[in-house]
Amino acid sequence: MPERPLLILPAPGEPAQRRTKHGGGGRFNRPGRERQAERLTPRFEQLQRALEARRARLQTDSQGLVPEEVVVLETIGTVEGFIRAVEKIPGMEWLGEIDEEDIPPDDDFFAVDDEEERRPDKMLRGRLFMIFTNQEALRQMLSLWATWQAGQKLPRGLGRWNTLFERLRDVRPWGVRDRLLETGVLDDWHERLEHGQEVVPCEIELWYRQIPQQRRTARDRVRDLVVGQEGRIVHEAIVEDISYHALLAHLPVGAIRALLEQAAHDTALVQCEQIQFFRASGQMSAVLLDDERLQDEGLPSGVAPSGSPVVALLDGLPLQAHRRLEGRLVIDDPDDFEAQYPANERRHGTAMASLILHSDLAAGEAPLARPLYVRPILRPDPRDWQRPRHETVPEDTLVVDLLYRAVRRLFEGEGDEPPVAPDVAVINLSIGIRDRLFDGSLSPLARLLDWLAWRYQVLFAVSAGNHPHRIELSVPRGVFSTLPREELQNHVVRAVAADARHRRLLSPAEGVNVLTVGAACDDASTGVPPPQWVHPYVSARLPSPINAQGMGYRRAIKPDVLAPGGRVVVQEYLGSAAQAALDIYDGTLPPGQVAAAPGHTPGDRSATWCTRGTSNAAALVSRAAALLYDVLDELRGDPGGDIIDTVPRSIWLKALLAHAANWGTAGPVLDGILRTAENSRQFKEYVTRLLGYGAVDVERVRECTVCRATAISGGVLTKDQSHLHRFPLPPSLSGKRGHRRLTITLAWLTPVNPRHQSWRRADLWFAPPKDPLRVDRQQADWHAVQRGTLQHEILEGEEAAVFVDGASLEIQVSCRADAGELDEGVSYALATTLEVAEEVGIVIYDEVRARIQAQVRIAPGA
Secondary structure, three states, X not given: OOOOOOEEOOOOEOOOOOOOOOOOOOOEEOOOXXXXXXXXXXXXXXXHHHHHHHHHHHOOOOOOOOOOEEEEEEEEOOOOOHHHHHHOOOOOXXXXXXXXXXXXXXXXXXXXXXXXXXXXXXXXXXXXXXXXXXXXXXXXXXXXXXXXXOOOOXXXXXXXXXXXXXXXXXXXXXXXXXXXXXXXXXHHHHHHHHOOOOEEEEEEEEOOOOOHXXXXXXXXXXXXXXXXXXXXXXXXXXXXXXXXEEEEEEEEHHHHHHHHHOOOOOOOOOOOOOEEEEEEOOOEEEOOOOOOOEEOOOOOOOXXXXXXXXXXXXXXXXXXXXXXXXXXXXXXXXXXXXXHOOHHHOOHHHHHHHXXXXXXXXXXXXXXXXXXXXXXXXXXXXXXXXXXXOEEOOOOOOHHHHHHHHHHHHHOOOOOOOOOOOOOOEEEEOOEEOOOEOOOOOOHHHHHXXXXXXXXXXXXXXXXXXXXXXEEEEEEOOOHHHOOHHHHHHHHHHHHHHOHHXXXXXXXXXXXXXXXXXXXXXXXXXXXXXXXXXXXOOOOOOEOOOEOEXXXXXXXXXXXXXXXXXXXXXXXXXXXXXXXXXXXXXXXXXXXXXXXXXXXXXXXXXXXXXXXXXHHHHHHHHHHHHHHHHHHHHHOOOOOHHHHHHOOHHHHHHHHHHHOEEOOOHHHHHHHHHOOOOOXXXXXXXXXXXXXXXXXXXXXXXXXXXXXXXXXXXXXXXXXXXXXXXXXXXXXHOOOOXXXXXXXXXXXXXXXXXXXXXXXXXXXXXXXXXXXXXXXXXXXXXXXXXXXXXXXXXXXXXXXXXXXXXXXXXXXXXXXEOXXXXXXXXXXXXXXXXXXXXXXXXXXXXXXHHHHHHHHHHXXXX
């Protein structure tokens, strides 16, 4: 037990009056009714002709299919509750929606300021609504459009169509570009053809239909089209709780070649209205080059791990015999991946297991006291023509189904088997789908993790994703070597920030319930870079230049936190471009984080190498969670410690990990480099997509100090309920001038609603108390912190504040329904830290602890 352990606040009281949550929204100009009619009437007429043409094509179809069309309604801004208006029209079915960001303004739609003046530089945000329509439903939609054009009142229950028509930017069918041309699948097919692959796997994601018979009809329709191409369906997956339906098809090379040649034409498979997306299969992968090795010179601890695993690693198969891993892993391999996993190809799983168990080996930290559960979900790609082979999810399965089965096996077992690791609180997923960049809609895998997190009350630590592609600078070629280091840093930071579109989060990092982890450019390595390679940064702990960037779903903060991911080095690309460009070093020599590695020879059990990226950062956050799990165990015996078991450990860990995060020096550095007159109004949100809540310093939440007191509390809230938590103020601080910081973190896991545009059913929040401490919000944007399932607020001040002994900070946590009904109670964890600068000279920990203990003694039932 540390000298100054974390404190536990008394059980919260429920206030008499629930606070209302206030939000803001951007203002924009929209065209009038007459202009909308001029713009969009031709579009609606095109839709009608498209459906009539589809009906003509299907007239001779032996299955007697009813012609349908997926219609996309693109709006500027959103239309809350529109799904209910859709469902009131017979034959019309809601399919989903996609948030759109950075829509260029035009003469019809543009942002305005508070004085209604045009802001031509500000991009707009909108939404795509997807609905199924048949002939009758389309006729009714056209009738509503005509009624609205005429200025007449729409029928009862359909008033949301008024708002939609006012904000409608475009209306069109879901087509080839949506299904095929923007998913990256064509590049994958071209690559496979170039390497002579005879059978090509393809994931076909169907529109999820609510009625089982509709799903069967859709499956049969697509299966017949695939068989008509001499292919076959090898796997089907349906997860009703996230509205997911997909088929895994194997198509012969001839069919793929024909699809590539006719991708823009009216081929039956490409135009099948039941298909939402074609995607490349096996794209969830991890890559580490088979490069130089180092030798492990450290002495592994002889203390064997004990207890049950609380962290699970879903990744490649580690090298169990490595001296750093031997006896520390619980391998669960029900699919027998090991039989096809040579020891020298066990690269990524070995590195991740090493980082979770030992951290960066160069740092010399003690190993975890508990074993690590490992379920291999990757294996060397047997069709890979590259060496070393990629470690990928097998192409004969759908990744959503594999992950679902793997997690269910942890907590429910499989078949007659009992749960294999029911005490797991954190699941590390340091891999992502490399061709699935976040596009405003939640990917199927992100939706799955959100639902699994709620169902099993488990925290997923997910890597944000890496983009190690070339960095294009805004300086002439050839001047790279003459740039001062600080100037080089500025150019690299600006180039990476400006390339946000190509550096978006990789699925499933956009998940709402998951803890998404980015990499800080930091490690414990003392080695020098290879010749001609240089560090681009001089400032410490900046976000790695290879990081995927946020924001997340509905502009929630992503990544949530950063952790060390290894220092990246660069060198100038000697191509023909006029502008300078930098290549990223991807070898395994220093710098970087030192991790266990498979040796070049079968008997080498002590090889290591240096790696970098968000995978490493997620592994270190999972390690930090394991350390904090033991901290929570120790607190159970303290006064008020019974609250620990009333909230799932995963939620405590989520709160504490975020509570340990801070922008540190990276915030001011990025401010000095990136802030401009054009982005100053939204700068906090702009920089948050790079930093999230900042880098995690786990030592800050393992124990307190003389000048820093951290107290935790939690509970369970239902809809429209609030809890009031009181953090006692140290009386010696009253009237004292000096720097003080108040940090408050709220974490929860939300149930989800796949039939609602808001997705998360539960919205919890608090309003930070500024008085009586006289502190103000700092760092992350205050709007963005309330959009996910993690609210982390930092408030600072210097002015003297006067209060009486017995005064407390009152933190009210409230709950409301966000996506439809909320019938369940929602567990939450709250962490609060008050700290003062050492020069203030106050032992605040002892004063806060004494007053908390006094509150516990007089609490009812104490």
